[in-house]
Amino acid sequence: MEQDKKMVKQITSMDENFAQWYTDICKKADLIDYSSVKGCMIIRPYGYAIWENIQRILDSKFKETGHENVYMPMFITESLLQKEKDHVAGFAPEVAWVTYGGSEKLTERLCVRPTSETLFCEHFANIIRSYRDLPKLYNQWCSVVRWEKTTRPFLRSREFLWQEGHTMHATREEAEAETLRQLDCYADFFINELGIPVIKGRKTESDKFAGAVATYAIEALMHDGKALQAGTSHYFGDGFARAFDITFTDKDNKLTYPHQTSWGVSTRVIGAIIMSHGDDNGLVLPPAVAPIQVVILPVAQHKPGVLEKAAELKDRLSKRFKVRLDDSDNSAGWKFAEYEMKGVPVRLEIGPRDIENNVCVLVTRHNREKTVVGLDGLEDAVAAKLKEVRDGIYRKALDNLNRRTYKCTSIDEIKTALSDKGDGIVRAMWCGEEECEDKVKELTGVGSRCIPFDSEKISDKCVCCGRPAKHMVCWGVAY
């Protein structure tokens, strides 16, 4: 069928080489360009516009729950970074250091922030005195640097953009509730706005954030069956508070350590969108974050009245949607392919034939379905189509997750499932010992992703050692 034909020859097909397909999309959809510094990418206007939309939605969610934005410095003195020993041990191998200021060697070298817990702690120590100062609900939008060895656009770059929330609370219960609330905030955003199903869960001890008491994450399954940690939320207890000497006087006039959280999502979200929804014709963007929600393509635009009608529709639709009218003199076919590559959710075609009949053609990106709709009430038809795209891509992604979820009770079952059906999420029981966690990875290739909240009892025994099981774990190959 014509519809199945691959229109965009420049993109490597997913089945042929998934990694190449991914980088092709990043480049060909104008999301990024490489720079002369390894691992540092240029986020181009179209890619940055997606990030701005992500920021806008999340930022307003954060503010609805009382969070305030701040900005912390980019540099951390070495002695400050050293204060919490688990934290420094976790991050030291991948930090970049500034050793010179101008031509003078610094007496103490400065680390370029890989994350800002230490900076927030230093500041919290100065501003928290009484229980009346709590909670402190802070967030910052910034970039951080981690000196990665292997880099990939959006998924792992040396500098990346993110948001990091840092909060301080009077009680453990309050801080734990905050940790889970923000995890839910991310999960809702992924499911409802991005149409990406996620697994919510807790990380195992070995996979925890450096310095955390508990780390929670949302994991998403990509098209190739690999899992992507898409957002994290940490509960720190009072460990950092003790290391940084942050205390407050509680209602009973007792000096107390506050309880802390941090949580973040990064531009990796864009990688998740690409690998959850994209296809061999390019990007497929969730309407909520698409820089262009509707592209209007006039057909036979030199014929009298066509451009005028197209401009009129643009004015009408712009009141409710993000609209672009492409009246360049590229051929209609070229434009179809171009906006498909860029993942624009809804395309509107308007030509002389349509104008005669007072209709236009709407095409949804994810399934290329064409519908002829009347120009009266067009706004509602477009809104319905955008909803259809969100629901359609969510269903597809959920199907992928369900199809690639395997319940297993033995190492052999895991191996068989993975080799028969490909990479995916293995649900299997675990005794809680790190030794078994490592062994499963060694024997089958899948590591523990998380202990999911929607746990089920698959058997009584650990999939590895056969001793009584403590948890059900989701295992997978990670990005």
Next chain:
RNA sequence: CGGGGUGUGGCACAGUUUGGUAGUGCGCUUGGUUCGGGACCAAGAGGCCGCAGGUUCGAAUCCUGUCACUCCGACCA
């Protein structure tokens, strides 16, 4: 950090084996015809062949080194 691949107009590549005038396609510019799935004709512009050394009368091509990108593994958002 290990293993592979690639660096040649903006992009994709050929040319390297066997050293001898820098090529093709796409894109770009100008003009014209087109336009419901990546249109066509004509005329143009654009390159110290990643970088640094070396061999040679002569190097994109051979040698040494180096850097970057990319893919596959180990570590990480």
